[in-house]
Amino acid sequence: MLCITRRETDPYFNLAAEEYVLKNLERDCFMLWRNEPSIIVGKHQNTLAEINADYVRENEIKVVRRLSGGGAVFHDLGNLNFTFIASGEHHQLVDFRKFTRPILDVLQKLGIEARFEGRNDLTIEGRKFSGNAEHVYKSRVLHHGTLLFSSQITDLSNALKVDPSKFQDKAVKSVRSRVTNISEHLKAPLTVLEFRDLIMQHILESTPDAEIYTFTDQDIKAISKLRDEKYVTWEWNFGYSPRYNFQKAVKTNGGKLEVSLEVVNGIIEKAKFYGDYFNKLDPEEIENALSGVEHKESSIVNSLSGFEIPEYFLNVTKDELIKALF
Numbered sequence: 343m344l345c346i347t348r349r350e351t352d353p354y355f356n357l358a359a360e361e362y363v364l365k366n367l368e369r370d371c372f373m374l375w376r377n378e379p380s381i382i383v384g385k386h387q388n389t390l391a392e393i394n395a396d397y398v399r400e401n402e403i404k405v406v407r408r409l410s411g412g413g414a415v416f417h418d419l420g421n422l423n424f425t426f427i428a429s430g431e432h433h434q435l436v437d438f439r440k441f442t443r444p445i446l447d448v449l450q451k452l453g454i455e456a457r458f459e460g461r462n463d464l465t466i467e468g469r470k471f472s473g474n475a476e477h478v479y480k481s482r483v484l485h486h487g488t489l490l491f492s493s494q495i496t497d498l499s500n501a502l503k504v505d506p507s508k509f510q511d512k513a514v515k516s517v518r519s520r521v522t523n524i525s526e527h528l529k530a531p532l533t534v535l536e537f538r539d540l541i542m543q544h545i546l547e548s549t550p551d552a553e554i555y556t557f558t559d560q561d562i563k564a565i566s567k568l569r570d571e572k573y574v575t576w577e578w579n580f581g582y583s584p585r586y587n588f589q590k591a592v593k594t595n596g597g598k599l600e601v602s603l604e605v606v607n608g609i610i611e612k613a614k615f616y617g618d619y620f621n622k623l624d625p626e627e628i629e630n631a632l633s634g635v636e637h638k639e640s641s642i643v644n645s646l647s648g649f650e651i652p653e654y655f656l657n658v659t660k661d662e663l664i665k666a667l668f
Contacts (some may be wrong), residue, residue, distance in 0.1 A: 354573040378419060441474070576638055595662070
């Protein structure tokens, strides 16, 4: 087994690295890695329905779609991620308990009684500190999980907080759980990097063929190419979302403004405005301008650049209108 401790904290690179290892390295692998503040959404989720768009934008939190299914999770430098990539018989590949067992063993050594609960969670005293997901590729499985060690729980809660009434779709929804940090249960102080090293040492000692592996220049070049061509793109992170209807009502200086959007593959097919606002020009011109535009702030701002918004919605600013669309 190749054991890789990744120093990069770029979520785009780290998610690309997982896919690269899964599809290009023949041996089983174990990786430990951290991301700067980011939201990692499941492969089959509607991204905008999982994030607090205003909070994400204001705090410059990156949003990335991963290969595996499941719900959205928040990463920061207080969260440690682990990845197992293994080969085997197809019907035996998916095994959440097998891949989380080493984590429970390390925690037990630290005096923490953690448990595997539900489909894919690890808990301490009934509170979740790890969510896990898997993705099968041919005869290989990618298993990865989060380990909340000293994460900013408030940021986690705020970043993933969204009004469920905004979206109607058939995408996979995240289930929010009561969470805890591992550090709160330690008998002696430990940093997240020291915890990382303990896990890696456990894997090296308990796996017969385990050895340290460092990405080569060729590996890094290929991962960076995948990062740039896939994982940083709007098409993968947002456009891959299934068909959804978006609805939102906001109070503006011009009155109540309600928005309804029909979106397919991230592209607005139909837009409709309602409310008690006044207007000089017909808002249908704005609705038509939004048709065919990516449900992305920069694209919408560009499509509305030639319009004097207060002429269509009296006393409503362009910023207020943009905010109503997310």
